[in-house]
Amino acid sequence: MVRLRSLEKGRWRGQGAKWHSLHPTLALLCALALQQTVAFNVNLDDAQVLQPPSQTGIHFGFSLAHFVNGTERRLLVGAPLANTSKDVSQPGALYACDLGSSPSCTQLEVDWRNTDDKYKSWISEDKKEHQGLGFSVVCAPRWHAYESVTGGLKDLASGICFSARAPNFDKFTAFSPAYDVIGMNTKFASYDNNGTCQVGLSVSYSQETETVSFGSPGCWSWQGDVWNIHKDTLTDKDTFHRAQKIDFKDVDLTSSPDGRYSSLADLYLGYSVASITYASKPAVVSAMPRAVSTHDLKVVEKNKVFGPVILIFEEDQSKLNVLDTIKPPLNESNNFEATKDSMFSYFGYSLTTADVNGDGLDDLVVGAPLYHNDSHHDQGAVFVYMQKRFDYGGDGVVGAEMKLEPNSPLRMGHDSYGRFGSCVASVGDLGGDGYQDIAVGAPFLESGGKVFIYLGSRDGLGKTPSQVIDAMDMPSSVRPLDGFGFAIAQKMPDATGNGFDLGIGVFNSDKVLVFKTKEVIAVEWNVTFSGKMNLTSSTCIMAGDTSAGKYPCVDMKTCFLYRVLNTKTKTKQTLEFTIKLEADIKQQKKRLLFNNGRAETNLIFNQEKDQMSCQEEKVYAKRDIEELIQPFVIQAEVDMKGASQSVILDEQATRVLEEELPILVQCEGGVADKCESDLELTYTSNTTYALKKMESIPVTFRLTNRGEVAYNTRLVINSNGDLISKEQADSAGGVVCETKHKPPKIECKIDAIFKKGEKEFEVVMMPHQNFFGSLERHLAFFTVEAEAETTSVQKNPDAAKTKFQIPIIVKGNLDLTKENSNPSHVSYNSSYDKSPAEASNEQELGEQVIHKYKIYNSNPIRSTHQVDDFWPLKIDGLYLLYLLDNPTITGIKASCHYENGEVDKYNISKRIPDPTEETTFSRDLLRWR
Template structure:
């Protein structure tokens, strides 16, 4: 098939190694952090190897232990430069000696020291291969004395007349302590181009059968269908010829081309070997991360005829199921199991916000080709690429089960990278890691990639525990973590007697004549572990009456020092040795303590005394992570339970709430008032259990009421059941009658039905009649919302006419219409419950007799309001809109919590022209606003929902004429002249009528007057 055929534009493809680099380069810098958890991989004394900067030293790693006397670490650096002439960043594999003492340096292994080979074409020599940027060292694998390293981006010219470069990939085999080398390039043949093996990238993945035969993955063959190739290393060595570049290996086996539907599947992206058919002959396992319509699958392939036997298919598209595979007998049942990584798996807890966290799948083999449903482990950090690398570790902690390391190279704070250690068990893997190794180095160019490559299952330091190599190619470093010997301690506390009679005072207190009740305490311990020291020293710490709170009186003390705490060494010599220490413990006098009911708890805590380890011991032992280092025993004070010494309690329980109804949205502080009684004999470990509904939260015990007992109560959760547990005494003696109050908050009521329930019961550890009656309290739930509508008119009245202003017949501007009138309405939810669907309607006096009244210019809202107007004329005959045309404003009000409001503001102008035509008539313009709550956001709705209405009025009044205005001067002068004229005419008329004629008195007395006048004259 030609490149242009329908199977895809192969010419635009990039080699498969490129996505790995790009994924790494896209992430940020990683910094140093110590391990957050430590089991038996030593994180303090790392052995670190470093390579050239930018060489990707650490991209591939493996142990090389050809015999019991020699050990080393092999490190691939696919971008390293070598001494090969004219080759740029061809890649290399480094031999790093173990132990890394003094100035010992990693050195390149001379797998290939030659330049690009050439052929003569038409009389001209041309390169037939291209080793620059071939990524030699991208995969490295050792098996006993054999070492194989591959360059999946190795290109060759092909034999076509027109030069082409096909990334066929090549591998080199080294044997006999690197004294002999041979090249193996199974895809370098005449079957070129994408439809053949031209894009094979042989060596992209690599593994060995247990017999030493080689497994090579070539995911680019056959239009990226991919293939797996196997060959004998002995045949590779025997048939190798440097000059015969196209030599075919006789015993080589390959998977064949498949139908076109398998294109772009990437068979051979990862490979491994295991036994699954019960015939003792291993099969090979190959990852196909883009097969099965991009769901990915892993195939078990018959190693004899290369036929496909069985598939495991991924559950999520594009999760890259099959990116990594590991074969290991995890549960140590003698059958190989399969682990599959899917580092791009998306967790879809919330469909709108999926998180790429990665997953691994463990398929436990039950019998030949029969597997259990997978155990799934899911990553926790987004884009961490959980499962990008996995390694079979062997039995890391020597518990009989194999363990697994999982790389999360871009996880942690600032994407520093992590490696998680999962220990095996009979059912698979523990769901929580026993140890987390954190990223160790910072990187400045690309991410450090700590955990991008892992290798385990080899004991490099010969202490009988397998070790782990972690590569961080971005910083050019490799860390070797050595496993620490695991010490398992069997510790015991022996008390005699375990029931102490306070009346039996047999021990004399030193330096006193006082006798006290006492008992003997024996502390014993033995140790076990693979390759541990002959002498182990434990530091033992014993606490007496350890359940008593700090500061409380300890009821028991050591007889020799009067203390409740003691630290001492236990020296154990040999794994069969049983070391003990004896002590006498006495009880204080009865007058010094009141608690005679609760058990006397004695605890032993132990640790390794590291100060006793030999100076030359580099890897120190560690206590078993899965064995508690605390041992406890209890002594009891003898109590009176009758002649049979058998306590049969009669527990009674009653309870009531302080309110029988809670309101959605209110604070809802609720108290349960409880009465607990024992009308029988003592009840041991008596506890009150209060099951809390999911809507409620425990607040605490009521301590302000003197009638209530201040018991010790704590919140607990068992599975999905939330509860409060109160200690009622140990024992809860006969006649006990406790009243107590437990306070709760009930905040989560929105999605609840009509009621919530609290279930209560007293339980004890007595064998007979241990529990009380069962009490169930039902609290009703209701929704209550007080909603009010308020409004105001700005201004409340309009005075007409307006001085120096006349309306326009046909106004064009808002100011030409009339004075501004605003009606503001506020719908306020007083609460406490929420309303979610309310209709707010306003009847607006818009016009009358085809003449405008209040002309609306703008409607403004504040809060969850959506309004629209209805031009219909008074469709509901609303009051205050009679005989006028009302503009109906209808608003949908959204969710209003208690205390929230929604505001509607209508801005209008009085159409002054309408009113000036009817002067001196007063008017009152009113808008009617009403609301009706349609729904509340709860499952159960109240019987009656809030509603109401109000009217907002704006008055129009007329002003009294004001004469104090200015009068022109000529008017004043004219008025004066007219007034004078009128006065003159009036005077003339009165004169003509004789108004001014006077009637004079008679003349007879005139003589006397004149006489008087003459008499006075001389005196003047």
């Protein structure tokens, strides 16, 4: 659909009636065999600039349409303010612009009286060369006819159109459907029927039915109307099909005798039109973009707002019947009622149809350039309705409905008054991917305007533009531009006929910019490996580094091919592609290397299209890696290098691949975390620890595996934080131990892949520094719990655990001194002194002997000591020194034990001390008689 506007008045007189021609705003139709290109591939560096040959300020670029005749291409451009007649002010003009290597524009004489053949030199006489319909249509919707009636002249704002057919594209025939149906009934013509129709404000063509649809928003008190006429009977009013007055019930309103208007006045049906296949039938879609109150309508539903709304029509004899209605998004209560966002949005100002999701059904794209919300004014929006088809009851009757995308609108302008959606254009299946693409204009931005390109896909129209063409980005020689994107040529074939160009009208700068498009390169490529990485088999020497020894490795193959989606030339072209490979992207510590000894490398492919080529190289696993289960992930990214401006990489192409290189699992199940190991842990330790000494505590462990491979095997030693590993040293068995602090423990890496067998190793420990801060309360031993852990399944978990104790000893530095005996000499008289069995008191035993001892410990650490005292108790079975009391001790808590019997067996002493009582060391230690 191409829709046009007129702005100012002008006059043009003819015979019979008085013709008042107001700017022949252009609507041109040339149906062509359309090919493909890609929207994101629009080349902005070399645009053709079309301008009128002499005049300025004529709105050149207000409307666009193309046609192709053989090998020659023309773009038809409307200029509604052009001065082309001495008799009429600004009647408008139609220009044909050659799109060859030297573009130029020539005015076409659109005059029903014109029979000149001055343009036949560039129109082919061979009808077989015509690509498409072979005719064009241009309309002047503000054309007036003044008819004589009783009392004066009647002004009929009917609108007029002109058509030209091949091969005489410069010979136009005038026709005015609204004026023709009035016929001789001029006196009855008024704004309430056909008197102000303004036919041709919008025009569309259906290739399926070969009919032209015209919008006329002024009919029926500006309810508006839609006309559908076969291209061969444009002047035969008996073949016209039209909507006429819309029945209230067709738009979900209920008729009532009360009210002023019996039609949907002031809604402007026909403001835009488009052709569509709906429910498997050819149909016409047209918008009523305005909203009105139902207060003055003859309907039951009073005091509501009706509109905007879009109607779908089908032909029925001489009439167009309403087949379906499409309404803007519902309000929060899920009722159709105009909201502040949609009421004045001019929903349906622009329309286009395209199969954007490739399901074979026409979808509808609706522009609402005055859409606004709380944060912006007139930023504009575009709504997409997807056609869904269904069967009625299995009898072969097909139904359809238009489903609005969820959460609409998904595509909005971002700047106030930019009026995004002023133009929506179907630009064809641009990339050859089976999906139609859409261009949207926002011509009133401060930058001068933008055009947004949206790609079709299986999921529908893209939510974000694949390319934004900004007037500000154009070369300085072309700027300033104002109104960029007000008109966009639909499905405009390029010079090869195998792709499309993009034509954009800049009406306020009297320019049209035509952009060429690039060939789109689709790539097919993959990265494969010869097998799994066997980390236990080091057989490969890295290229260029023979001194590094051997590594585990596999062969990697990278294959690449490119195709051209929209081939424009048969010339073969060699293109250069770079594939960047990055190894082990999921790991912070890279475990994989390429031939260059690094974790990154580049592969260069120089080749022609449709030619598969492959490159091979080895990838190497580092030795002693920690992660042995998770596969290596290699990321590959393709880029096209040194390409000319004529090609571009497909936006939908797979540019990044991630391929997994699995690690060979050394067990039956083939899954590392399901390998069933059978670990048994034992230890040997004959060590004691001398307190306060900086001595190591070696413990020998033996770990035996009687089952399948144990992955990531380690020994974890817990000692309540008392012991740490001695530095981070390798033990004799190749086991590395280190201290972890949260929580405090010792971890020893035994083997990444511990196969069936046994490993003996020594762990050297020493007390943690914190241990020495509590020596007054230290235990008599360290308690050690050790456990072998693995990521594999443990068949007998308890066998992999052990618990033992390491004694703690204190080496004291003692000094023992003895005072002289008191008395130093003793005389024994057997006749006088009695034996203990005979004596009744101490004096009868003989002279008392007291020994005193002093013990000094120079070690500040408290420790337990034992002092053994020996004395001559008996001689020949007779008592020599009889022990009367337990020794008394001062300075420490201690006790004594007499191993040979009872103290004072015969109870001679009057006082027997408590053996646990604390005494002073200055008292008697030992007392005999």
